[in-house]
Amino acid sequence: MIHVSGVGLLGSFMLHELQHRKVAFTWDDCESRFTAHRASTGAIIPCEDRDLELYAAGYRKWRDDAVKRSYLQRHLEPVETIYVMKAPPQRVTRKWTATTYGVNKIWRETLPGWQFDVDSFVVRARQLFQANRREVPPEGVRVVRSRGVMEGKDTPVTVWGWRVPVTITPKPNCQVWSRNGQRPVIHFNDPDRTFERYYFHPRAGHPEVWWAGSEAVLQVRPMSAKDRAKIGFGRYLKTVERRFGDQLELKQLGPLEEGWRAKPKLVHKQRYTEGFCREVDPGVFVAMPLYKSGVQCGPLYAEVILDKVLR
Numbered sequence: 492m493i494h495v496s497g498v499g500l501l502g503s504f505m506l507h508e509l510q511h512r513k514v515a516f517t518w519d520d521c522e523s524r525f526t527a528h529r530a531s532t533g534a535i536i537p538c539e540d541r542d543l544e545l546y547a548a549g550y551r552k553w554r555d556d557a558v559k560r561s562y563l564q565r566h567l568e569p570v571e572t573i574y575v576m577k578a579p580p581q582r583v584t585r586k587w588t589a590t591t592y593g594v595n596k597i598w599r600e601t602l603p604g605w606q607f608d609v610d611s612f613v614v615r616a617r618q619l620f621q622a623n624r625r626e627v628p629p630e631g632v633r634v635v636r637s638r639g640v641m642e643g644k645d646t647p648v649t650v651w652g653w654r655v656p657v658t659i660t661p662k663p664n665c666q667v668w669s670r671n672g673q674r675p676v677i678h679f680n681d682p683d684r685t686f687e688r689y690y691f692h693p694r695a696g697h698p699e700v701w702w703a704g705s706e707a708v709l710q711v712r713p714m715s716a717k718d719r720a721k722i723g724f725g726r727y728l729k730t731v732e733r734r735f736g737d738q739l740e741l742k743q744l745g746p747l748e749e750g751w752r753a754k755p756k757l758v759h760k761q762r763y764t765e766g767f768c769r770e771v772d773p774g775v776f777v778a779m780p781l782y783k784s785g786v787q788c789g790p791l792y793a794e795v796i797l798d799k800v801l802r
């Protein structure tokens with residue numbers, strides 16, 4: 492028997508994985524205000540870059556295995572990934588096709604990518620396994636904490652961001668759009684603040700809905716910053732108008748949502764098997780927060796962590 496404490500995105504992947512392995516489990520969650528999954532964009536970005544080993548391993552896991560699992564499949568949508576930038580985003584030497592677009596280029600990804608509807612996945616997992624929910628872990632069971640926060644001696648640093656549901660309609664002769672019939676994921680920069688990466692991504696399974704986002708702002712302690720998010724979204728809208736005003740129309744559909752991800756010391760360059768799960772007391776394991784790649788790497792982490800806990 493395993494008890495999972497913290498059922499956001501990683502916890503939900505783990506509950507399904509435990510069921511898949513026919514291991515009995517219970518779980519709890521404190522319904523924290525400061526979670527990542529409630530603002531997650533849900534992107535699984537094609538990645539083969541050797542310098543980004545973790546992301547590449549997470550991507551391969553989805554492509555070769557996870558997309559075939561029915562409990563994940565129902566929340567997935569295949570997409571075409573497009574970057575409107577000066578250079579392609581990954582350094583790996585592989586073929587990119589590009590067309591000129593003003594001072595930038597449109598880079599079209601040739602590998603498959605997906606969007607994952609994080610919201611419906613987490614809500615459904617919690618409903619599905621509601622009977623296993625407990626206030627506290629049963630006596631004597633192994634516990635895995637997947638609370639999306641740093642625990643122990645590491646200094647907690649949180650990265651705050653936002654998302655806004657929008658509709659996006661391509662105008663006639665739109666160049667910045669997918670060519671394979673799937674909805675596009677589009678990444679672009681603010682020309683005045685090139686460090687700021689903006690995007691819009693389809694919300695999987697919701698044909699009219701897209702996520703607009705975002706920013707990455709360090710906070711020592713997580714706190715709401717709605718006014719800052721409104722300014723950020725205003726800047727986003729101006730950038731979309733400037734860059735794609737003749738290409739597409741974007742309309743806000745619903746309220747802005749904030750998200751917080753704990754930034755672990757371990758960075759994506761390290762091997763994915765190192766340190767993702769520590770035994771802090773006998774039978775008590777802590778899963779490292781997934782930071783900015785919880786969707787990309789979630790199915791992989793869930794397996795690696797449970798292999799260690801069940802050993």
Ligand SMILES: Cc1cc2nc3c(=O)[nH]c(=O)nc-3n(C[C@H](O)[C@H](O)[C@H](O)COP(=O)(O)OP(=O)(O)OC[C@H]3O[C@@H](n4cnc5c(N)ncnc54)[C@H](O)[C@@H]3O)c2cc1C
Pocket residue numbers: 496497498499500501502519520521522523524525526527528529530531532533534535637638639640651652653654704705749750751752779780781782783784785786787788
């Ligand atoms: C704006 C934004 C966009 C993102 N976009 C992407 C993306 O496109 N692709 C990608 O791969 N990743 C993305 N991410 C990252 C991804 O969403 C996170 O990595 C992922 O949600 C982390 O999962 P988690 O389960 O570790 O944490 P969370 O999803 O935050 O869940 C933690 C859970 O633990 C619970 N909890 C906390 N403390 C306790 C406690 N003391 N006791 C019990 N329960 C507790 C909380 O209530 C919560 O339910 C994004 C994140 C943000 C913020």
